[in-house]
Amino acid sequence: xxxxxxxxxxxxxxxxxxxxxxxxxxxxxxxxxxxxxxxxxxxxxxxxxxxxxxxxxxxxxxxxxxxxxxxxxxxxxxxxxxxxxxxxxxxxxxxxxxxxxxxxxxxxxxxxxxxxxxxxxxxxxxxxxxxxxxxxxxxxxxxxxxxxxxxxxxxxxxxxxxxxxxxxxxxxxxxxxxxxxxxxxxxxxxxxxxxxxxxxxxxxxxxxxxxxxxxxxxxxxxxxxxxxxxxxxxxxxxxxxxxxxxxxxxxxxxxxxxxxxxxxxxxxxxxxxxxxxxxxxxxxxxxxxxxxxxxxxxxxx
Amino acid sequence: xxxxxxxxxxxxxxxxxxxxxxxxxxxxxxxxxxxxxxxxxxxxxxxxxxxxxxxxxxxxxxxxxxxxxxxxxxxxxxxxxxxxxxxxxxxxxxxxxxxxxxxxxxxxxxxxxxxxxxxxxxxxxxxxxxxxxxxxxxxxxxxxxxxxxxxxxxxxxxxxxxxxxxxxxxxxxxxxxxxxxxxxxxxxxxxxxxxxxxxxxxxxxxxxxxxxxxxxxxxxxxxxxxxxxxxxxxxxxxxxxxxxxxxxxxxxxxxxxxxxxxx
Numbered sequence: 249x250x251x252x253x254x255x256x257x258x259x260x261x262x263x264x265x266x267x268x269x270x271x272x273x274x275x276x277x278x279x280x281x282x283x284x285x286x287x288x289x290x291x292x293x294x295x296x297x298x299x300x301x302x303x304x305x306x307x308x309x310x311x312x313x314x315x316x317x318x319x320x321x322x323x324x325x326x327x328x329x330x331x332x333x334x335x336x337x338x339x340x341x342x343x344x345x346x347x348x349x350x351x352x353x354x355x356x357x358x359x360x361x362x363x364x365x366x367x368x369x370x371x372x373x374x375x376x377x378x379x380x381x382x383x384x385x386x387x388x389x390x391x392x393x394x395x396x397x398x399x400x401x402x403x404x405x406x407x408x409x410x411x412x413x414x415x416x417x418x419x420x421x422x423x424x425x426x427x428x429x430x431x432x433x434x435x436x437x438x439x440x441x442x443x444x445x446x447x448x449x450x451x452x453x454x455x456x457x458x459x460x461x462x463x464x465x466x467x468x469x470x471x472x473x474x475x476x477x478x479x480x481x482x483x484x485x486x487x488x489x490x491x492x493x494x495x496x497x498x499x500x501x502x503x504x505x506x507x508x509x510x511x512x513x514x515x516x517x518x519x520x521x522x523x524x525x526x527x528x529x530x531x532x533x534x535x536x537x538x539x540x541x542x543x544x545x546x547x548x549x
Numbered sequence: 550x551x552x553x554x555x556x557x558x559x560x561x562x563x564x565x566x567x568x569x570x571x572x573x574x575x576x577x578x579x580x581x582x583x584x585x586x587x588x589x590x591x592x593x594x595x596x597x598x599x600x601x602x603x604x605x606x607x608x609x610x611x612x613x614x615x616x617x618x619x620x621x622x623x624x625x626x627x628x629x630x631x632x633x634x635x636x637x638x639x640x641x642x643x644x645x646x647x648x649x650x651x652x653x654x655x656x657x658x659x660x661x662x663x664x665x666x667x668x669x670x671x672x673x674x675x676x677x678x679x680x681x682x683x684x685x686x687x688x689x690x691x692x693x694x695x696x697x698x699x700x701x702x703x704x705x706x707x708x709x710x711x712x713x714x715x716x717x718x719x720x721x722x723x724x725x726x727x728x729x730x731x732x733x734x735x736x737x738x739x740x741x742x743x744x745x746x747x748x749x750x751x752x753x754x755x756x757x758x759x760x761x762x763x764x765x766x767x768x769x770x771x772x773x774x775x776x777x778x779x780x781x782x783x784x785x786x787x788x789x790x791x792x793x794x795x796x797x798x799x800x801x802x803x804x805x806x807x808x809x810x811x812x
Binding site for chain 2: 255256257258262265266268269270271272273274275276277279280281283284285286287288290291294305350353354356357358360371372373374375376378379380381382383384386387388389390391393395396426427430431484485487488490491495505508509512518521522525528529532536
């Protein structure tokens with residue numbers, strides 16, 4: 249342990265190196281432990297606690313919060329919370345899918361621009377990526393207002409009564425979600441599309457592959473690294489999204505993010521809020537796990 | 550240059566429109582002379598002038614700036630030290646993996662769960678000290694926690710790419726640790742540190758969820774203000790404010806790109 253050694257030109261001992269290393273990363277690690285890991289563990293504990301009648305915490309441990317999340321209440325079983333959880337997964341899935349479908353043409357288009365202007369087009373994707381999502385969400389209030397074509401069209405088709413905006417509803421939630429997450433898929437995907445080996449695509453075309461096969465066998469495997477980063481960056485935060493469903497979905501299209509916010513805000517039911525958070529965490533870990541497994545299988549193909 | 554199918558081009562154009570039409574609408578209505586409704590009544594800059602005299606908004610802008618600057622400074626220092634500590638010392642594989650896992654936690658945990666955990670933790674800490682009343686201090690702590698990881702990841706990739714040859718040469722020439730840090734590592738690391746700091750700064754300005762859960766009545770930031778305002782109903786003044794935030798974002802991005810491209 250205390251043998252003298254040379255570590256990249258420095259004459260030192262193992263013990264001194266460890267001490268020095270801890271001096272560097274100690275505060276940072278302590279910070280993460282103290283303000284992320286510890287609160288996380290507290291949240292787990294609180295999810296088993298009970299809500300007092302004034303919203304305070306009572307340290308009587310039960311699994312009542314989890315039973316409630318699964319739909320068991322004094323009035324019998326309801327699927328309300330399970331529907332919200334399932335809807336969150338579904339919205340995240342649809343959002344990722346549409347974002348992927350729109351991102352491919354976008355990336356191909358940017359890559360096809362001449363070198364000098366390509367950069368400007370890419371900036372047009374980077375700007376929304378960094379623009380505050382509250383602004384990007386509420387901006388749809390204007391487009392979906394009763395005076396504008398989308399709401400008028402919906403009115404003509406009989407979806408909404410006259411002079412009402414095209415929100416809050418499920419449709420508006422999807423629109424908002426896709427706008428928010430589109431750059432999250434497009435930017436990583438662009439990095440892959442930029443490096444695409446077009447010779448393989450041409451070879452596939454020369455061998456009379458159909459358009460679908462050119463995509464699935466020549467383009468998709470090459471862009472998979474960027475695509476998978478993009479999908480993870482979208483799917484996980486989309487499940488816990490709270491701003492978009494709150495502004496564009498209202499009470500009509502609640503997601504798990506809103507449910508959590510409600511427990512920590514208006515309802516002041518921390519234990520149940522903690523239990524819902526655990527549910528979301530479980531969904532996050534499951535999706536990451538399935539995604540990794542699927543990804544490994546894909547690599548063998 | 551490759552030729553594209555016209556369908557690809559038009560789909561790409563529609564997608565750009567999809568992203569930008571709402572934002573352009575906000576900018577247009579920020580200079581519209583009507584207070585209610587969406588009819589065009591002529592050009593005005595009144596809403597911008599009113600903005601500059603609105604104490605609540607100026608206060609929110611100030612809060613946003615203080616929050617972003619303080620948390621970025623602390624997170625940059627902590628994150629840089631963390632990156633050096635993780636990359637430059639002989640940790641065993643197991644210890645290294647644990648550190649790595651801890652570092653990636655803030656990146657993979659959904660922000661709403663992190664926010665909920667902070668609410669509960671600060672709520673319990675409040676019993677010990679009034680420092681943990683919801684407010685700017687709690688928001689700063691929350692922001693630092695997720696920023697540290699991003700800074701450390703950026704700086705670490707820079708550490709890996711500069712390699713250890715120069716450091717070893719400096720050691721061979723009898724550089725002491727402080728001298729090595731100041732005169733050798735820091736100059737080489739600066740691009741990584743600045744990139745990490747800019748990332749942290751933008752993340753902080755952009756954050757809504759963590760701030761929303763940890764803010765007190767006196768520590769409203771711009772995103773929180775806009776959120777609360779649009780729930781009551783959109784006004785031209787909010788459009789003006791959003792346009793200014795948007796322009797600031799664009800300027801920050803251009804600055805960031807200029808900086809990273811120069812390398």
